[in-house]
Amino acid sequence: MTDGGGLRLTGLVKAYGPVRAVEGVDLDVPAGELVTVVGPSGSGKSTMLRLIAGLERPDAGMVAVGGQDLRDVPPHRRSVAMVFQDYALYPHLTVRENIMFGLRVRKVPKGEARRQAGAAAERLGIADLLDRYPDQASGGQRQRVALARALVRSPAVYLLDEPLVSLDAQLRLSTRADLLALHRQIGSTTLHVTHDQAEAMTMGDRVVVMDAGRIRQAGPPQEVYDAPADTFVAGFLGSPPMNLVPGGGVLGGAAGGTVGVRPEDLALDPAGPIEATVDAVETLGSEAVLLTRCPDGLRLAVRTPPRLSLRPGDTVRLRFDPDRLHRFDAAGRRV
Numbered sequence: 598m599t600d601g602g603g604l605r606l607t608g609l610v611k612a613y614g615p616v617r618a619v620e621g622v623d624l625d626v627p628a629g630e631l632v633t634v635v636g637p638s639g640s641g642k643s644t645m646l647r648l649i650a651g652l653e654r655p656d657a658g659m660v661a662v663g664g665q666d667l668r669d670v671p672p673h674r675r676s677v678a679m680v681f682q683d684y685a686l687y688p689h690l691t692v693r694e695n696i697m698f699g700l701r702v703r704k705v706p707k708g709e710a711r712r713q714a715g716a717a718a719e720r721l722g723i724a725d726l727l728d729r730y731p732d733q734a735s736g737g738q739r740q741r742v743a744l745a746r747a748l749v750r751s752p753a754v755y756l757l758d759e760p761l762v763s764l765d766a767q768l769r770l771s772t773r774a775d776l777l778a779l780h781r782q783i784g785s786t787t788l789h790v791t792h793d794q795a796e797a798m799t800m801g802d803r804v805v806v807m808d809a810g811r812i813r814q815a816g817p818p819q820e821v822y823d824a825p826a827d828t829f830v831a832g833f834l835g836s837p838p839m840n841l842v843p844g845g846g847v848l849g850g851a852a853g854g855t856v857g858v859r860p861e862d863l864a865l866d867p868a869g870p871i872e873a874t875v876d877a878v879e880t881l882g883s884e885a886v887l888l889t890r891c892p893d894g895l896r897l898a899v900r901t902p903p904r905l906s907l908r909p910g911d912t913v914r915l916r917f918d919p920d921r922l923h924r925f926d927a928a929g930r931r932v
């Protein structure tokens with residue numbers, strides 16, 4: 598357990614010309630917590646990580662690790678390891694040299710660095726690649742080299758920018774499990790950016806949802822899922838995300854506001870109050886998602902058991918449990 602390795606971001610701002618990449622981020626991550634970060638493309642996730650790593654200077658605000666303001670601490674002196682979205686491996690160094698790089702910069706003796714690099718490579722299943730160059734490895738393998746390079750550093754804070762995105766589904770699952778096991782073992786404070794909903798929900802002690810450079814909500818995954826703070830979060834988390842009905846419509850009136858219902862909280866029922874036409878049936882094996890359309894044009898996604906004999910164009914009736922509705926005010930905030 599790395600003690601005192603908590604991370605605190607205060608009023609962090611970073612603009613690139615007119616682009617407000619990070620727009621006032623406050624975040625407190627206690628030592629040892631794993632936070633998953635989600636948000637649409639361009640919402641400032643990578644920029645936030647780069648500010649923490651010291652690769653960018655904030656226009657305003659502060660990054661602190663273990664209570665220390667890092668303003669004047671250069672990147673290589675920060676107890677922070679980052680796995681980049683694009684791997685950022687050194688092409689002229691072998692896989693082994695890439696993994697050892699951070700250790701050598703920190704003056705770890707060569708033999709010990711080699712040993713640690715070998716152990717990390719073994720752990721990530723890339724031991725047979727140690728003497729190759731990055732361009733002789735596949736995308737998924739390069740990603741694991743980048744992970745191994747971060748793992749050997751044992752920093753106070755890990756910043757992982759979509760570290761599993763290039764892995765195939767199976768490897769992704771096993772690497773996810775490895776990462777979690779490793780996290781439990783070394784207990785480093787971790788920010789893990791992902792576009793994968795399942796990863797965001799299952800890996801994080803908390804999930805942070807970003808939009809347009811701001812944090813919309815931060816909380817335990819189930820809490821954020823069950824009680825999204827606003828319509829943005831409601832429409833972002835979940836696959837498919839929550840159905841949002843401006844004005845309430847078929848879900849019942851909401852003067853000026855919006856009413857939402859998750860696809861799993863709608864059900865087929867011949868006596869249900871909502872009539873809709875099936876636009877498409879997405880069969881996912883263990884379940885199906887019906888994409889339906891009400892007479893007024895409103896689209897509703899419905900999660901159903903698999904093997905229904907419904908076809909596009911069929912008419913269905915839907916029911917919902919009033920207790921499972923989510924209400925948002927005119928500004929989109931949860932009521």
Ligand SMILES: Nc1ncnc2c1ncn2[C@@H]1O[C@H](COP(=O)(O)OP(=O)(O)OP(=O)(O)O)[C@@H](O)[C@H]1O
Pocket residue numbers: 613616617618636637638639640641642643644645682
């Ligand atoms: N070096 C840069 N110069 C100018 N604009 C930049 C630069 N880096 C990022 N941006 C802009 O800042 C915003 C945030 O970018 P960032 O890379 O942080 O997004 P992201 O959330 O990581 O997106 P993605 O999910 O696509 O990786 C975007 O509008 C992006 O175009």
Ligand SMILES: [Mg+2]
Pocket residue numbers: 642643644682758
């Ligand atoms: Mg990014």
